[in-house]
Amino acid sequence: MNTETQQSTETVPGAERSSGGPGRRRDEATRQKILQVAFDTLRTDGLRGFTIEGVALRSGAGKTTIYRWWPSKAALAVDAFLDRFPAEIQCRGTGSVIGDLREHMRALADNLAGDNGRVLGAILSGGRDDPETLQLYRERILMPWRERGRRLLQRGIEAGEIRADLAVDAALDALFMPLVVRLSIKVGKCDSEWVDSLCDTVVRGIRPGH
Amino acid sequence: MNTETQQSTETVPGAERSSGGPGRRRDEATRQKILQVAFDTLRTDGLRGFTIEGVALRSGAGKTTIYRWWPSKAALAVDAFLDRFPAEIQCRGTGSVIGDLREHMRALADNLAGDNGRVLGAILSGGRDDPETLQLYRERILMPWRERGRRLLQRGIEAGEIRADLAVDAALDALFMPLVVRLSIKVGKCDSEWVDSLCDTVVRGIRPGH
Amino acid sequence: MNTETQQSTETVPGAERSSGGPGRRRDEATRQKILQVAFDTLRTDGLRGFTIEGVALRSGAGKTTIYRWWPSKAALAVDAFLDRFPAEIQCRGTGSVIGDLREHMRALADNLAGDNGRVLGAILSGGRDDPETLQLYRERILMPWRERGRRLLQRGIEAGEIRADLAVDAALDALFMPLVVRLSIKVGKCDSEWVDSLCDTVVRGIRPGH
Amino acid sequence: MNTETQQSTETVPGAERSSGGPGRRRDEATRQKILQVAFDTLRTDGLRGFTIEGVALRSGAGKTTIYRWWPSKAALAVDAFLDRFPAEIQCRGTGSVIGDLREHMRALADNLAGDNGRVLGAILSGGRDDPETLQLYRERILMPWRERGRRLLQRGIEAGEIRADLAVDAALDALFMPLVVRLSIKVGKCDSEWVDSLCDTVVRGIRPGH
DNA sequence: CGGTAAGCGAGACGGTACGTCAGGTCTTGGG
DNA sequence: CCCAAGACCTGACGTACCGTCTCGCTTACCG
Numbered sequence: 001m002n003t004e005t006q007q008s009t010e011t012v013p014g015a016e017r018s019s020g021g022p023g024r025r026r027d028e029a030t031r032q033k034i035l036q037v038a039f040d041t042l043r044t045d046g047l048r049g050f051t052i053e054g055v056a057l058r059s060g061a062g063k064t065t066i067y068r069w070w071p072s073k074a075a076l077a078v079d080a081f082l083d084r085f086p087a088e089i090q091c092r093g094t095g096s097v098i099g100d101l102r103e104h105m106r107a108l109a110d111n112l113a114g115d116n117g118r119v120l121g122a123i124l125s126g127g128r129d130d131p132e133t134l135q136l137y138r139e140r141i142l143m144p145w146r147e148r149g150r151r152l153l154q155r156g157i158e159a160g161e162i163r164a165d166l167a168v169d170a171a172l173d174a175l176f177m178p179l180v181v182r183l184s185i186k187v188g189k190c191d192s193e194w195v196d197s198l199c200d201t202v203v204r205g206i207r208p209g210h
Numbered sequence: 211m212n213t214e215t216q217q218s219t220e221t222v223p224g225a226e227r228s229s230g231g232p233g234r235r236r237d238e239a240t241r242q243k244i245l246q247v248a249f250d251t252l253r254t255d256g257l258r259g260f261t262i263e264g265v266a267l268r269s270g271a272g273k274t275t276i277y278r279w280w281p282s283k284a285a286l287a288v289d290a291f292l293d294r295f296p297a298e299i300q301c302r303g304t305g306s307v308i309g310d311l312r313e314h315m316r317a318l319a320d321n322l323a324g325d326n327g328r329v330l331g332a333i334l335s336g337g338r339d340d341p342e343t344l345q346l347y348r349e350r351i352l353m354p355w356r357e358r359g360r361r362l363l364q365r366g367i368e369a370g371e372i373r374a375d376l377a378v379d380a381a382l383d384a385l386f387m388p389l390v391v392r393l394s395i396k397v398g399k400c401d402s403e404w405v406d407s408l409c410d411t412v413v414r415g416i417r418p419g420h
Numbered sequence: 421m422n423t424e425t426q427q428s429t430e431t432v433p434g435a436e437r438s439s440g441g442p443g444r445r446r447d448e449a450t451r452q453k454i455l456q457v458a459f460d461t462l463r464t465d466g467l468r469g470f471t472i473e474g475v476a477l478r479s480g481a482g483k484t485t486i487y488r489w490w491p492s493k494a495a496l497a498v499d500a501f502l503d504r505f506p507a508e509i510q511c512r513g514t515g516s517v518i519g520d521l522r523e524h525m526r527a528l529a530d531n532l533a534g535d536n537g538r539v540l541g542a543i544l545s546g547g548r549d550d551p552e553t554l555q556l557y558r559e560r561i562l563m564p565w566r567e568r569g570r571r572l573l574q575r576g577i578e579a580g581e582i583r584a585d586l587a588v589d590a591a592l593d594a595l596f597m598p599l600v601v602r603l604s605i606k607v608g609k610c611d612s613e614w615v616d617s618l619c620d621t622v623v624r625g626i627r628p629g630h
Numbered sequence: 631m632n633t634e635t636q637q638s639t640e641t642v643p644g645a646e647r648s649s650g651g652p653g654r655r656r657d658e659a660t661r662q663k664i665l666q667v668a669f670d671t672l673r674t675d676g677l678r679g680f681t682i683e684g685v686a687l688r689s690g691a692g693k694t695t696i697y698r699w700w701p702s703k704a705a706l707a708v709d710a711f712l713d714r715f716p717a718e719i720q721c722r723g724t725g726s727v728i729g730d731l732r733e734h735m736r737a738l739a740d741n742l743a744g745d746n747g748r749v750l751g752a753i754l755s756g757g758r759d760d761p762e763t764l765q766l767y768r769e770r771i772l773m774p775w776r777e778r779g780r781r782l783l784q785r786g787i788e789a790g791e792i793r794a795d796l797a798v799d800a801a802l803d804a805l806f807m808p809l810v811v812r813l814s815i816k817v818g819k820c821d822s823e824w825v826d827s828l829c830d831t832v833v834r835g836i837r838p839g840h
Numbered sequence: 841c842g843g844t845a846a847g848c849g850a851g852a853c854g855g856t857a858c859g860t861c862a863g864g865t866c867t868t869g870g871g
Numbered sequence: 872c873c874c875a876a877g878a879c880c881t882g883a884c885g886t887a888c889c890g891t892c893t894c895g896c897t898t899a900c901c902g
Binding site: 651652653654655656657660686690691692693694695698 | 848849850851852853854855856
């Protein structure tokens with residue numbers, strides 16, 4: 001678990017009520033075990049084999065305990081993912097904004113190349129019907145990516161590296177959505193070659209140059 | 211059912227073995243009823259409320275009959291969608307290739323604005339765990355969109371409207387994937403305004419012009 | 421099949437309408453195959469594994485054909501049994517009526533020792549809920565046994581070997597019912613030793629003798 | 631439920647694990663309701679209409695709950711019967727052992743005259759294919775009858791009322807099996823007249839008296 | 841330092857849907 | 872009119888998880 005990047009723990013499901021008042025404290029080891037098992041199950045069996053019952057069994061926890069802290073299995077899945085996914089993608093700065101943008105997307109794709117990608121893919125689709133989980137997904141996974149991208153684009157506009165009349169949201173869509181789809185629909189790979197190609201295309205557009 | 215646009219019906223699940231040999235023929239009315247009910251259920255209740263049991267009940271068919279023709283509920287969902295979705299999106303030609311591209315995407319978005327979009331969204335994610343259905347989805351829904359787009363882009367390159375060194379696949383990703391995500395994750399609308407904005411962005415790129 | 425002992429074939433289910441009128445004649449080979457397979461299935465798998473579906477499959481007949489000639493699977497079972505069970509148990513005469521009685525029961529038990537017993541046991545219980553089959557069973561299997569026994573007893577009474585005030589039906593119950601139960605409930609064996617013991621007991625009674 | 635006559639409840643299916651250890655206790659009311667409904671269904675509709683599904687529906691219990699406690703529907707049927715059937719048939723003593731024997735059988739027939747008989751008849755045959763249930767049936771229903779009878783016979787032998795060289799098992803067969811058959815095959819009634827007649831026959835034998 | 845208020849595991853409970861099996865009916869084409 | 876093949880609706884099967892609900896036990900604070 002990446003403790004240093006876990007911010008605003010209080011409002012996160014599965015981590016509330018950690019002190020104050022009488023009664024036994026929440027067992028942190030149990031929480032960890034549950035998240036661990038949840039993540040592994042998602043990785044190994046996909047969302048199909050991901051059941052509260054199974055997580056409870058394999059983690060040695062009671063179902064009650066899981067339901068006490070996570071409102072739905074989708075919430076648990078999102079949490080299990082985020083617990084192992086850095087809130088802030090770290091990447092080295094290049095000289096230019098557009099270079100930084102490419103680095104950001106590369107780092108993202110890198111990070112999602114292995115287990116994380118499998119797990120996120122599982123979540124992406126499965127939780128779709130649960131509006132609450134969709135909300136969680138948008139807010140806690142997708143938005144941070146876009147916000148980081150948005151900041152970069154704005155910085156680029158200010159620096160004159162990006163045209164001022166850009167429809168920022170559309171650009172973010174063009175950049176990040178393909179990543180999301182490739183993960184969930186498994187159409188093609190998400191390697192850095194592809195990421196570069198995508199970035200380049202969006203940066204230059206499809207019209208004949210200059 | 212749109213008979214004229216339904217090509218190569220023989221290899222499509224749920225439509226095989228329609229003649230020859232002894233034994234009772236497949237009941238076309240039943241097939242239609244099942245697809246109809248499946249579509250309506252997906253539209254109304256989403257994938258959450260979409261159960262074989264329910265479709266059987268509401269269509270008056272036996273569960274066995276459904277399982278005889280569709281291997282999984284995801285396969286049924288894909289079929290129900292395609293039965294009501296035109297295989298070829300029709301749109302008027304404009305003078306330019308880029309105009310045609312925009313028209314194509316507008317028509318697509320239009321077609322998915324109502325029930326079709328709801329249903330497709332439901333399918334998109336739910337079928338993810340069933341590799342077979344994913345395959346179906348890619349081949350029978352996504353690919354036709356991309357192919358149409360690919361042909362347009364290539365025509366544009368030949369006509370000099372589009373730069374010759376374009377990474378076509380990346381461009382297709384940037385154009386169509388956002389549409390898919392907006393449908394499935396319900397992040398933002400898919401109206402023609404947004405489509406125009408997206409097209410424009412991909413066409414011009416994000417760098418300062420010429 | 422024991423053709424010579426099969427009497428009154430006309431009223432037997434599965435053997436009617438064998439001539440006259442237009443149309444194709446009934447296929448005797450098919451009838452034989454069905455009965456054969458039915459018998460074997462009962463013998464091998466018991467009533468549990470005895471299904472019209474299975475018989476149709478293994479005999480190569482269509483389900484329709486079976487239903488055309490037998491109203492229920494119990495009827496088929498009874499028929500399959502009777503087709504291989506001699507209508508008249510043959511046994512050598514002894515000097516005395518009581519000896520003949522013992523011989524009759526021995527022959528019966530003998531005949532039911534192997535496959536026939538297994539099959540009859542299967543029928544006995546399974547058909548119980550179908551009143552029609554129960555009727556069949558009583559009329560075509562049980563009654564002949566009792567009638568033969570009744571004739572013997574009556575002969576014994578006339579000959580003075582059996583007391584005149586005997587409640588014949590009760591005696592028949594005491595003699596034959598244990599056989600039926602042992603077959604169906606599988607409580608104990610039905611070997612000739614046991615048969616002798618039973619006969620002897622019923623003959624002599626339980627009170628101290630002479 | 632006849633609490634006072636229910637002995638050794640611990641080893642009886644559907645009544646185990648009623649205390650100790652963590653976890654929610656078994657709901658006795660539910661158990662009662664299930665047995666009640668099962669009994670009523672058997673009485674009303676026979677074994678034909680006796681389905682786990684139906685019992686679950688009418689009792690308000692989940693199918694899982696039934697399957698948790700009873701391995702098969704036959705086991706449930708046996709239990710439903712025994713729950714309402716006195717483990718020890720009570721009957722007044724007469725002066726003689728043979729009189730007591732007749733009383734015992736009368737009481738038995740009496741007890742089985744109404745609903746109990748219908749239910750037992752239903753069980754008798756239906757459970758035949760399930761060896762486990764057959765076992766249950768033999769051990770928990772048939773054996774107690776025979777044991778009681780056996781004790782009576784032995785007492786009779788000691789008292790000189792019954793001949794010393796009697797084959798006790800054969801005598802028990804002759805006495806009780808007809809009862810069982812009459813119940814299951816429905817050949818004739820089980821009234822006290824018939825019971826008397828049967829007893830008398832077995833007691834006196836069929837040979838001319840003394 | 842003892843009461844009380846949680847947290848925790850185990851596990852029973854009423855449900856819903858699953859995917860399968862067999863029952864009995866029907867509709868083909870061919871003999 | 873018979874027969875095979877086989878599609879069809881019905882209904883029950885036994886299983887898997889769901890989310891809820893007791894239980895008895897274990898902490899830990901707070902008066």
